[in-house]
Amino acid sequence: MSNSPFSNASPKVTRKYAGFGRRLLAYLVDGGIVIVISSVAETMLGQNPFAFLNGSAQQLHQLQTTTPTLVGLLIAFLYYILYWVNYDGATPGKKLMAIRIIKDDDSKLTYPVAFIRYLGIFLSSFFFGLGYLWVIWDKKKQAWHDKLAGTVVIKTKNKPKTVLAILLSILFISAIFLYTGALIAKRVKEQQRGTKAVVSFRKALDKMSPQAKEYYQQSQALFQQMRANANDANKVRQLNDQNIQILKKALAINPHNPRLWSALGDAYTWVSSHGSLENGLAAYQKAAALDPNNVLYINNVGDMLNRMGRHDAAVLKFQEALRITNRSAYAHLGLAEAYEALKIYNNAREHYQKALAIFKAENNRGQFDQEILETQKGLARLPQ
Numbered sequence: 001m002s003n004s005p006f007s008n009a010s011p012k013v014t015r016k017y018a019g020f021g022r023r024l025l026a027y028l029v030d031g032g033i034v035i036v037i038s039s040v041a042e043t044m045l046g047q048n049p050f051a052f053l054n055g056s057a058q059q060l061h062q063l064q065t066t067t068p069t070l071v072g073l074l075i076a077f078l079y080y081i082l083y084w085v086n087y088d089g090a091t092p093g094k095k096l097m098a099i100r101i102i103k104d105d106d107s108k109l110t111y112p113v114a115f116i117r118y119l120g121i122f123l124s125s126f127f128f129g130l131g132y133l134w135v136i137w138d139k140k141k142q143a144w145h146d147k148l149a150g151t152v153v154i155k156t157k158n159k160p161k162t163v164l165a166i167l168l169s170i171l172f173i174s175a176i177f178l179y180t181g182a183l184i185a186k187r188v189k190e191q192q193r194g195t196k197a198v199v200s201f202r203k204a205l206d207k208m209s210p211q212a213k214e215y216y217q218q219s220q221a222l223f224q225q226m227r228a229n230a231n232d233a234n235k236v237r238q239l240n241d242q243n244i245q246i247l248k249k250a251l252a253i254n255p256h257n258p259r260l261w262s263a264l265g266d267a268y269t270w271v272s273s274h275g276s277l278e279n280g281l282a283a284y285q286k287a288a289a290l291d292p293n294n295v296l297y298i299n300n301v302g303d304m305l306n307r308m309g310r311h312d313a314a315v316l317k318f319q320e321a322l323r324i325t326n327r328s329a330y331a332h333l334g335l336a337e338a339y340e341a342l343k344i345y346n347n348a349r350e351h352y353q354k355a356l357a358i359f360k361a362e363n364n365r366g367q368f369d370q371e372i373l374e375t376q377k378g379l380a381r382l383p384q
Contacts (some may be wrong), residue, residue, distance in 0.1 A: 015106075016155040017141035018099040020133070023153060025165040029093030032172025034079050038072035077118060084114045090156075096165050098158040104140075104150045113149050120145025200294050204259035208250070212260065215250035219243050219263055226270055233271055240272040261287035262297055265304065277308050295321040295328045302334045306341070314338040329358035329368075333375055345382050352379045 083091040089101035089109055101109060101117075109117070124131025124144040131144030140152050208216060222243040229235040247264045254260060261283050268280030281304045288297040298321040305314035318335035321328055332355035339348035356375045359368040 015152070018097075018153040018155050019141055020135045022097045022099055022155075022160060023135060023141075023143075025162065025169060026091070026093035026097040026099060028169035028172065029096055029165055030079070030091045031093075032168060032175075033092060034076045035172065035176065037079070038075045041075060042072050080118055081111065081114045084109050084117070085111055093165070094153075095158075096161050096168075098156045098160040099153055100156055101151050101153050104152055109151065113151065117145050117149035117151055120148035123148065200291055201259060201296055204257055204291070208254050208257055208260070212250040212253040212257065215246050215253075216260060216263065219246050219250070219267075222246070223266070237271050237273060240267055240270045241274070243267050243270075244272055244275055256290060258287040258290040258294070258297060261290065262300060265300055269304070269307070277304065280304055281308065293324055295324050295331060298324070299328065299330045299334060302331070302338075306334060306338055309341075311338040311341045315342070327358060329355045329362070329371070332358065333371070333378070336375075336378055340378065340382065349379065349382055352382070 080091065084101055085108075087095075090099070094100055103109060103113060120131075120143075124134075135141050135143050140146075142152060146152060205213065205216070222239050226236050226239045226243070229239065244264065244267050247260060247267060251257070251260050251264065265280045265283035265287065268275045268277065268283060281301065284297065284300040284304050288294070288301050291297055298317060302314045302317035302321065305311070305317060315335060315338045318331045318338065321331040322335070332351045336348045336351035336355060339345070339351065352375055356372065356379070359372045359375060362368060363372065
């Protein structure tokens, strides 16, 4: 009866399950394609897709909650789901390796099954990727996500293009390593620039002549007294008048010392009898001219421009600082304040967030508590 033309039985097709090697190459090719598409999309939206390699843990957390990253995840989801369901269970990587996904009953994948399988991929990633390695010894070569969705990966009749898949995998992996390596090198260089600025600031003190250094130390003592009497304007004016005269004496001895000019700029930000913000700006600019790669002095100029209401010029000055090092929280904070004053709120929010992330990452001793509070207040002021 089994050979009757009227029998409903159909001959059983022998399936050849795809092993770990073929599936791994297909996965690497597909992963590379997804990364390229996602990176292009995220870059077009103004986000660096590898920004986590250039920032702190706080910045990574911030990055993970931004729209561009969600767009990248959505692209990956659509890539796999649409190919699995609409292209006979084969992504470009799987077609290259002559394999495809089917349900365990030999039928094609449906959207619900594909969705379950995609979610199962995250389960397979746990425990050091044990769910993927399960393919090696499983009788049906099923990974955990296959078992969860009731799917199997089988070989097709086509010949796999193994060499091409290997070359593409090497290309994708090499590109990622080169790109991330460049970002890491850039971050190291920026950190070195920031460190050089602090070292340069300290060296300026060492280069003062003994008499100029004595005047400078007297000035620092007067600054402390001014801060202690901040609520008494007349007292502050009296102290600061002395302070400015002392700093001018120091500069008469060492006129090319940027730290002395910076201190004089600081003095002009306090009330005095014969000083103005214009005098303070000129002093800060002199310090920056004497040490042009020092972000500390450049930020002082930007802060003074903000204080004077010259926010357009302040934006340019803080951008100059950030070109030297993107890790200057004060430059991000000053730039955010300038953008806020100019009512460019999206840019203001971006730089407030960057400043906050850097301050928090470096606040291991609580030294930036005040700056963190100031930055949070700035974010709260922005219209939603």
